Amino acid sequence: MSSAEHVLALDLGSSSVRALVLDAGAGLRVRALSRRQVRIELRPDGAATLDPHTYVAAVHHCLDELRDAGSLDGVTRVAVASQWHSLLVVDGRGDPVTPVFTWAGNQELCAPGITTDEAERLRLATGCELATLYWTLRVPWLRASGAVPRGAVLVSIAGHVLEALVGRRTESASIASGTGLLDLAELAWHPAALDVAGIATGELPELAPSGEALPGGPTLARRYPQLARVPWHVAVGDGAAATVGSGAVPGRDLTITVGTSAAARLLERRDSAGRLQRGCWRYLVDDETVVTGQAWSGGGNLFAWAQEVLRLPADPDELEALLAAVPERAIPIAVPYLYGPRPGNPAELRSGRWTGLSAQVTAAGLLAGLLDGLGFELRLGIANLEEQAGRPASRVLLGGGAVTASRWWQRRLGAQLGSPHMCLVTEPEVTAVGAAAQAAGLAWTPPLESLAAVPELAGRWDRRFEEYLGAREEAIG
Missing domain, CATH: 3.30.420.40 (ATPase, nucleotide binding domain)
Structure with a gap:
């Protein structure tokens, strides 16, 4: 990329949403930043949740602020970093039917009825043990509460935000690797992990290779015309981005x-x-x-x-x-x-x-x-x-x-x-x-x-x- 190009980076955290414009020709120096606080709600059952409508509104607030300041002019690509492990249930239109369940939850979930050897094979294949943090235990808990209606889809907050902005429902391999459902060798949903979680493949978004860029959609053309024709890269886990x-x-x-x-x-x-x-x-x-x-x-x-x-x-x-x-x-x-x-x-x-x-x-x-x-x-x-x-x-x-x-x-x-x-x-x-x-x-x-x-x-x-x-x-x- 040329030294004159700028990157818009969205940082979808659990305590704040941030949008930053960085100058690629000046050592990724931050040229502009907008930040909006979000608040995790701690429920009596131990779950820690975010409101998805408020969250998407916070993203729009940040983008609106940068647009109004002229800071989106010259942006040539969009990068996204997102909290890992979030879980949201949406209907067929993409509208949320649950809050966003975050990594911070401390609820007691039941272990699945599989052998120790089977659990170890899953851990080595997916990189994730059977733990409260992952969808392998969270989805059965949600389903037992009646929170997953027929025709619903399970997404991360990153997938939901990107669908709201560019109009395509997809999950990056990086974000999917934080669900406990991804085969790290095959870069595909792991059949045995899906069985443990009781998830059908139709209840999950399509998987996008990490680094894939999505085209903009009508929402961008109307509200953020500066971003409608630039590539939107699918999300990388925030911990991975911080390490890089x-x-x-x-x-x-x-x-x-x-x-x-x-x-x-x-x-x-x-x-x-x-x-x-x-x-x-x-x-x-x-x-x-x-x-x-x-x-x-x-x-x-x-x-x-x-x-x-x-x-x-x-x-x-x-x-x-x-x-x-x-x-x-x-x-x-x-x-x-x-x-x-x-x-x-x-x-x-x-x-x-x-x-x-x-x-x-x-x-x-x-x-x-x-x-x-x-x-x-x-x-x-x-x-x-x-x-x-x-x-x-x-x-x-x-x-x-x-x-x-x-x-x-x-x-x-x-x-x-x-x-x-x-x-x-x-x-x-x-x-x-x-x-x-x-x-x-x-x-x-x-x-x-x-x-x-x-x-x-x-x-x-x-x-x-x-x-x-x-x-x-x-x-x-």
């Missing part, structure tokens, strides 16, 4: 991304990725590349929860100062599972807990303990992925909006994780940048700064890590 946007080299680097949630990931070539070890999942970046990793439901949402419930200041600078002033002896050990487990986490960890509370502990100390707990979980993830790779990581690339917004947390993680080759990815929009780089076929090298572990603190952190592992074992029971 972090500048990871396949097989060499590990990435740690902390946004609303948190994940540790290893980028690998699909044809040379090793056998998937227990505790890890594997999804597609594109048809040639996979990302293997572990994820945690707690991330930046721990900050948001603490600010609201513990009445901590919303001003970032004020909160940073409070965290920096907390004495080490007043930071309790915390197991940070406020939002339940993700695949690879022990299923018993369905709630958080603090140990070592005293009258010295403040609200800021409680938050510091939660963030420390997540750091120790990430330390476990690094060890597991280095075992998966069969070698130590060349670099550990730390990024994501929650981390780039907090110097206190950056320093804390740099000491906790203990990697001598840790770098901070200073680009706050790694997901959008990664999606744009994928769509445009560009190599991406983000700006990095050193964030090595603090040597004199290593012994103390090792002791706290051992204390954390003890508290974690007690929480598992």
